[in-house]
Amino acid sequence: MSKVNKTGQDGPFYKLDKRRQKAVMLLFEDELTDEEIAKSVQRSRSTLSSWKNEELFKAAQKQYRSLVVKTDYESKALKKLKELLEAKSEMVQLQSATTILKMAGMLSDNDTPELTRAKVRKANADARVAEARAKSLEENGADVEVLIDKMLTTIERKDSEENAN
Incomplete structure:
Protein backbone atom coordinates (compact mmCIF):
# COMPACT_ATOMS: atom_id res chain seq x y z
CA MET A 1 0.00 0.00 0.00
CA SER A 2 1.24 3.48 -0.85
CA LYS A 3 1.72 5.81 2.05
CA VAL A 4 -0.10 9.11 1.94
CA ASN A 5 0.98 12.32 3.55
CA LYS A 6 -0.60 12.58 7.01
CA THR A 7 -0.63 16.38 7.03
CA GLY A 8 -3.88 18.10 6.27
CA GLN A 9 -6.05 15.15 7.19
CA ASP A 10 -9.38 16.51 6.13
CA GLY A 11 -11.76 15.71 3.34
CA PRO A 12 -13.93 12.73 2.51
CA PHE A 13 -11.28 10.01 2.92
CA TYR A 14 -10.61 11.07 6.51
CA LYS A 15 -14.33 11.18 7.30
CA LEU A 16 -14.60 7.42 6.70
CA ASP A 17 -14.18 4.85 9.45
CA LYS A 18 -11.04 2.68 9.38
CA ARG A 19 -12.72 -0.21 7.55
CA ARG A 20 -14.00 1.98 4.75
CA GLN A 21 -10.60 3.70 4.49
CA LYS A 22 -8.94 0.30 4.15
CA ALA A 23 -11.49 -0.68 1.48
CA VAL A 24 -10.72 2.52 -0.46
CA MET A 25 -6.99 1.75 -0.30
CA LEU A 26 -7.46 -1.85 -1.41
CA LEU A 27 -9.75 -0.83 -4.26
CA PHE A 28 -7.13 1.68 -5.42
CA GLU A 29 -4.43 -0.99 -5.52
CA ASP A 30 -6.70 -3.09 -7.76
CA GLU A 31 -5.01 -6.37 -6.80
CA LEU A 32 -7.88 -8.09 -4.96
CA THR A 33 -11.41 -9.01 -5.97
CA ASP A 34 -14.31 -7.26 -4.29
CA GLU A 35 -14.98 -10.50 -2.40
CA GLU A 36 -11.40 -10.52 -1.06
CA ILE A 37 -11.57 -6.86 -0.11
CA ALA A 38 -14.87 -7.38 1.74
CA LYS A 39 -13.33 -10.28 3.65
CA SER A 40 -10.24 -8.20 4.46
CA VAL A 41 -12.39 -5.47 6.06
CA GLN A 42 -14.62 -8.06 7.76
CA ARG A 43 -17.76 -7.16 5.85
CA SER A 44 -19.90 -8.90 3.23
CA ARG A 45 -19.56 -8.39 -0.50
CA SER A 46 -22.98 -6.70 -0.55
CA THR A 47 -21.85 -4.25 2.15
CA LEU A 48 -18.82 -3.32 0.03
CA SER A 49 -21.13 -2.87 -2.96
CA SER A 50 -23.31 -0.60 -0.88
CA TRP A 51 -20.30 1.45 0.23
CA LYS A 52 -19.15 1.84 -3.38
CA ASN A 53 -22.49 3.53 -4.20
CA GLU A 54 -22.27 6.07 -1.36
CA GLU A 55 -21.34 9.60 -2.42
CA LEU A 56 -18.92 10.01 0.52
CA PHE A 57 -17.16 6.75 -0.38
CA LYS A 58 -16.85 7.80 -4.05
CA ALA A 59 -15.46 11.18 -3.01
CA ALA A 60 -13.04 9.42 -0.64
CA GLN A 61 -11.82 7.21 -3.49
CA LYS A 62 -11.18 10.29 -5.61
CA GLN A 63 -9.35 12.06 -2.79
CA TYR A 64 -7.24 9.00 -1.96
CA ARG A 65 -6.28 8.55 -5.62
CA SER A 66 -5.23 12.18 -5.76
CA LEU A 67 -3.22 11.91 -2.54
CA VAL A 68 -1.36 8.78 -3.67
CA VAL A 69 -0.61 10.13 -7.12
CA LYS A 70 0.58 13.43 -5.67
CA THR A 71 2.72 11.73 -3.03
CA ASP A 72 4.20 9.03 -5.24
CA TYR A 73 4.40 10.58 -8.70
CA GLU A 74 4.05 14.36 -8.74
CA SER A 75 7.74 15.20 -8.30
CA LYS A 76 8.80 12.54 -10.83
CA ALA A 77 6.24 13.80 -13.32
CA LEU A 78 7.37 17.40 -12.90
CA LYS A 79 11.02 16.41 -13.38
CA LYS A 80 10.11 14.57 -16.58
CA LEU A 81 8.05 17.50 -17.83
CA LYS A 82 10.98 19.81 -17.15
CA GLU A 83 13.26 17.52 -19.18
CA LEU A 84 10.74 17.51 -22.03
CA LEU A 85 10.92 21.30 -22.22
CA GLU A 86 14.31 20.69 -23.89
CA ALA A 87 13.02 18.06 -26.36
CA LYS A 88 13.84 18.39 -30.06
CA SER A 89 10.18 18.47 -31.04
CA GLU A 90 8.52 21.84 -30.59
CA MET A 91 5.19 20.06 -30.15
CA VAL A 92 6.57 18.03 -27.22
CA GLN A 93 8.02 21.23 -25.72
CA LEU A 94 4.68 23.02 -26.09
CA GLN A 95 2.69 20.13 -24.58
CA SER A 96 5.12 19.92 -21.66
CA ALA A 97 4.91 23.65 -21.01
CA THR A 98 1.12 23.53 -21.26
CA THR A 99 0.91 20.68 -18.76
CA ILE A 100 3.20 22.47 -16.30
CA LEU A 101 1.13 25.66 -16.56
CA LYS A 102 -2.10 23.72 -16.05
CA MET A 103 -0.65 22.01 -12.97
CA ALA A 104 0.29 25.42 -11.61
CA GLY A 105 -3.24 26.70 -12.21
CA MET A 106 -2.01 29.26 -14.71
CA LEU A 107 -3.78 27.72 -17.71
CA SER A 108 -7.26 26.24 -17.93
CA ASP A 109 -8.04 22.73 -19.14
CA ASN A 110 -9.91 24.29 -22.07
CA ASP A 111 -6.66 25.57 -23.56
CA THR A 112 -4.96 23.36 -26.10
CA PRO A 113 -1.61 23.69 -27.87
CA GLU A 114 -3.48 24.44 -31.11
Missing part, protein backbone atom coordinates in the same frame (compact mmCIF):
# COMPACT_ATOMS: atom_id res chain seq x y z
CA LEU A 115 -5.55 27.15 -29.45
CA THR A 116 -2.46 28.63 -27.84
CA ARG A 117 -0.64 28.74 -31.19
CA ALA A 118 -3.68 30.36 -32.80
CA LYS A 119 -3.78 32.98 -30.05
CA VAL A 120 -0.06 33.72 -30.60
CA ARG A 121 -0.59 34.00 -34.38
CA LYS A 122 -3.53 36.36 -33.83
CA ALA A 123 -1.59 38.51 -31.38
CA ASN A 124 1.33 38.74 -33.81
CA ALA A 125 -0.99 39.59 -36.71
CA ASP A 126 -2.77 42.22 -34.60
CA ALA A 127 0.58 43.77 -33.70
CA ARG A 128 1.66 43.89 -37.36
CA VAL A 129 -1.65 45.43 -38.39
CA ALA A 130 -1.49 48.07 -35.65
CA GLU A 131 2.06 48.93 -36.63
CA ALA A 132 1.11 49.20 -40.32
CA ARG A 133 -1.90 51.36 -39.45
CA ALA A 134 0.18 53.76 -37.42
CA LYS A 135 2.79 54.03 -40.16
CA SER A 136 0.22 54.47 -42.92
CA LEU A 137 -1.62 57.20 -41.06
CA GLU A 138 1.62 59.09 -40.67
CA GLU A 139 2.46 58.72 -44.33
CA ASN A 140 -0.70 58.51 -46.40
CA GLY A 141 -3.78 59.13 -44.35
CA ALA A 142 -7.11 57.31 -44.49
CA ASP A 143 -6.77 55.56 -47.91
CA VAL A 144 -4.20 53.12 -46.59
CA GLU A 145 -6.32 52.41 -43.52
CA VAL A 146 -9.02 50.93 -45.78
CA LEU A 147 -6.38 48.65 -47.31
CA ILE A 148 -5.17 47.57 -43.85
CA ASP A 149 -8.75 46.77 -42.80
CA LYS A 150 -9.02 44.47 -45.83
CA MET A 151 -5.71 42.82 -44.87
CA LEU A 152 -6.95 42.29 -41.31
CA THR A 153 -10.16 40.69 -42.55
CA THR A 154 -8.14 38.33 -44.75
CA ILE A 155 -5.84 37.36 -41.85
CA GLU A 156 -8.80 36.72 -39.53
CA ARG A 157 -10.52 34.59 -42.20
CA LYS A 158 -7.37 32.49 -42.68
CA ASP A 159 -7.01 32.00 -38.91
CA SER A 160 -10.66 30.93 -38.69
CA GLU A 161 -10.14 28.43 -41.52
CA GLU A 162 -7.00 27.02 -39.84
CA ASN A 163 -8.80 26.64 -36.50
CA ALA A 164 -11.73 24.93 -38.20
CA ASN A 165 -9.37 22.32 -39.65
Whole structure:
Protein backbone atom coordinates (compact mmCIF):
# COMPACT_ATOMS: atom_id res chain seq x y z
CA MET A 1 0.00 0.00 0.00
CA SER A 2 1.24 3.48 -0.85
CA LYS A 3 1.72 5.81 2.05
CA VAL A 4 -0.10 9.11 1.94
CA ASN A 5 0.98 12.32 3.55
CA LYS A 6 -0.60 12.58 7.01
CA THR A 7 -0.63 16.38 7.03
CA GLY A 8 -3.88 18.10 6.27
CA GLN A 9 -6.05 15.15 7.19
CA ASP A 10 -9.38 16.51 6.13
CA GLY A 11 -11.76 15.71 3.34
CA PRO A 12 -13.93 12.73 2.51
CA PHE A 13 -11.28 10.01 2.92
CA TYR A 14 -10.61 11.07 6.51
CA LYS A 15 -14.33 11.18 7.30
CA LEU A 16 -14.60 7.42 6.70
CA ASP A 17 -14.18 4.85 9.45
CA LYS A 18 -11.04 2.68 9.38
CA ARG A 19 -12.72 -0.21 7.55
CA ARG A 20 -14.00 1.98 4.75
CA GLN A 21 -10.60 3.70 4.49
CA LYS A 22 -8.94 0.30 4.15
CA ALA A 23 -11.49 -0.68 1.48
CA VAL A 24 -10.72 2.52 -0.46
CA MET A 25 -6.99 1.75 -0.30
CA LEU A 26 -7.46 -1.85 -1.41
CA LEU A 27 -9.75 -0.83 -4.26
CA PHE A 28 -7.13 1.68 -5.42
CA GLU A 29 -4.43 -0.99 -5.52
CA ASP A 30 -6.70 -3.09 -7.76
CA GLU A 31 -5.01 -6.37 -6.80
CA LEU A 32 -7.88 -8.09 -4.96
CA THR A 33 -11.41 -9.01 -5.97
CA ASP A 34 -14.31 -7.26 -4.29
CA GLU A 35 -14.98 -10.50 -2.40
CA GLU A 36 -11.40 -10.52 -1.06
CA ILE A 37 -11.57 -6.86 -0.11
CA ALA A 38 -14.87 -7.38 1.74
CA LYS A 39 -13.33 -10.28 3.65
CA SER A 40 -10.24 -8.20 4.46
CA VAL A 41 -12.39 -5.47 6.06
CA GLN A 42 -14.62 -8.06 7.76
CA ARG A 43 -17.76 -7.16 5.85
CA SER A 44 -19.90 -8.90 3.23
CA ARG A 45 -19.56 -8.39 -0.50
CA SER A 46 -22.98 -6.70 -0.55
CA THR A 47 -21.85 -4.25 2.15
CA LEU A 48 -18.82 -3.32 0.03
CA SER A 49 -21.13 -2.87 -2.96
CA SER A 50 -23.31 -0.60 -0.88
CA TRP A 51 -20.30 1.45 0.23
CA LYS A 52 -19.15 1.84 -3.38
CA ASN A 53 -22.49 3.53 -4.20
CA GLU A 54 -22.27 6.07 -1.36
CA GLU A 55 -21.34 9.60 -2.42
CA LEU A 56 -18.92 10.01 0.52
CA PHE A 57 -17.16 6.75 -0.38
CA LYS A 58 -16.85 7.80 -4.05
CA ALA A 59 -15.46 11.18 -3.01
CA ALA A 60 -13.04 9.42 -0.64
CA GLN A 61 -11.82 7.21 -3.49
CA LYS A 62 -11.18 10.29 -5.61
CA GLN A 63 -9.35 12.06 -2.79
CA TYR A 64 -7.24 9.00 -1.96
CA ARG A 65 -6.28 8.55 -5.62
CA SER A 66 -5.23 12.18 -5.76
CA LEU A 67 -3.22 11.91 -2.54
CA VAL A 68 -1.36 8.78 -3.67
CA VAL A 69 -0.61 10.13 -7.12
CA LYS A 70 0.58 13.43 -5.67
CA THR A 71 2.72 11.73 -3.03
CA ASP A 72 4.20 9.03 -5.24
CA TYR A 73 4.40 10.58 -8.70
CA GLU A 74 4.05 14.36 -8.74
CA SER A 75 7.74 15.20 -8.30
CA LYS A 76 8.80 12.54 -10.83
CA ALA A 77 6.24 13.80 -13.32
CA LEU A 78 7.37 17.40 -12.90
CA LYS A 79 11.02 16.41 -13.38
CA LYS A 80 10.11 14.57 -16.58
CA LEU A 81 8.05 17.50 -17.83
CA LYS A 82 10.98 19.81 -17.15
CA GLU A 83 13.26 17.52 -19.18
CA LEU A 84 10.74 17.51 -22.03
CA LEU A 85 10.92 21.30 -22.22
CA GLU A 86 14.31 20.69 -23.89
CA ALA A 87 13.02 18.06 -26.36
CA LYS A 88 13.84 18.39 -30.06
CA SER A 89 10.18 18.47 -31.04
CA GLU A 90 8.52 21.84 -30.59
CA MET A 91 5.19 20.06 -30.15
CA VAL A 92 6.57 18.03 -27.22
CA GLN A 93 8.02 21.23 -25.72
CA LEU A 94 4.68 23.02 -26.09
CA GLN A 95 2.69 20.13 -24.58
CA SER A 96 5.12 19.92 -21.66
CA ALA A 97 4.91 23.65 -21.01
CA THR A 98 1.12 23.53 -21.26
CA THR A 99 0.91 20.68 -18.76
CA ILE A 100 3.20 22.47 -16.30
CA LEU A 101 1.13 25.66 -16.56
CA LYS A 102 -2.10 23.72 -16.05
CA MET A 103 -0.65 22.01 -12.97
CA ALA A 104 0.29 25.42 -11.61
CA GLY A 105 -3.24 26.70 -12.21
CA MET A 106 -2.01 29.26 -14.71
CA LEU A 107 -3.78 27.72 -17.71
CA SER A 108 -7.26 26.24 -17.93
CA ASP A 109 -8.04 22.73 -19.14
CA ASN A 110 -9.91 24.29 -22.07
CA ASP A 111 -6.66 25.57 -23.56
CA THR A 112 -4.96 23.36 -26.10
CA PRO A 113 -1.61 23.69 -27.87
CA GLU A 114 -3.48 24.44 -31.11
CA LEU A 115 -5.55 27.15 -29.45
CA THR A 116 -2.46 28.63 -27.84
CA ARG A 117 -0.64 28.74 -31.19
CA ALA A 118 -3.68 30.36 -32.80
CA LYS A 119 -3.78 32.98 -30.05
CA VAL A 120 -0.06 33.72 -30.60
CA ARG A 121 -0.59 34.00 -34.38
CA LYS A 122 -3.53 36.36 -33.83
CA ALA A 123 -1.59 38.51 -31.38
CA ASN A 124 1.33 38.74 -33.81
CA ALA A 125 -0.99 39.59 -36.71
CA ASP A 126 -2.77 42.22 -34.60
CA ALA A 127 0.58 43.77 -33.70
CA ARG A 128 1.66 43.89 -37.36
CA VAL A 129 -1.65 45.43 -38.39
CA ALA A 130 -1.49 48.07 -35.65
CA GLU A 131 2.06 48.93 -36.63
CA ALA A 132 1.11 49.20 -40.32
CA ARG A 133 -1.90 51.36 -39.45
CA ALA A 134 0.18 53.76 -37.42
CA LYS A 135 2.79 54.03 -40.16
CA SER A 136 0.22 54.47 -42.92
CA LEU A 137 -1.62 57.20 -41.06
CA GLU A 138 1.62 59.09 -40.67
CA GLU A 139 2.46 58.72 -44.33
CA ASN A 140 -0.70 58.51 -46.40
CA GLY A 141 -3.78 59.13 -44.35
CA ALA A 142 -7.11 57.31 -44.49
CA ASP A 143 -6.77 55.56 -47.91
CA VAL A 144 -4.20 53.12 -46.59
CA GLU A 145 -6.32 52.41 -43.52
CA VAL A 146 -9.02 50.93 -45.78
CA LEU A 147 -6.38 48.65 -47.31
CA ILE A 148 -5.17 47.57 -43.85
CA ASP A 149 -8.75 46.77 -42.80
CA LYS A 150 -9.02 44.47 -45.83
CA MET A 151 -5.71 42.82 -44.87
CA LEU A 152 -6.95 42.29 -41.31
CA THR A 153 -10.16 40.69 -42.55
CA THR A 154 -8.14 38.33 -44.75
CA ILE A 155 -5.84 37.36 -41.85
CA GLU A 156 -8.80 36.72 -39.53
CA ARG A 157 -10.52 34.59 -42.20
CA LYS A 158 -7.37 32.49 -42.68
CA ASP A 159 -7.01 32.00 -38.91
CA SER A 160 -10.66 30.93 -38.69
CA GLU A 161 -10.14 28.43 -41.52
CA GLU A 162 -7.00 27.02 -39.84
CA ASN A 163 -8.80 26.64 -36.50
CA ALA A 164 -11.73 24.93 -38.20
CA ASN A 165 -9.37 22.32 -39.65
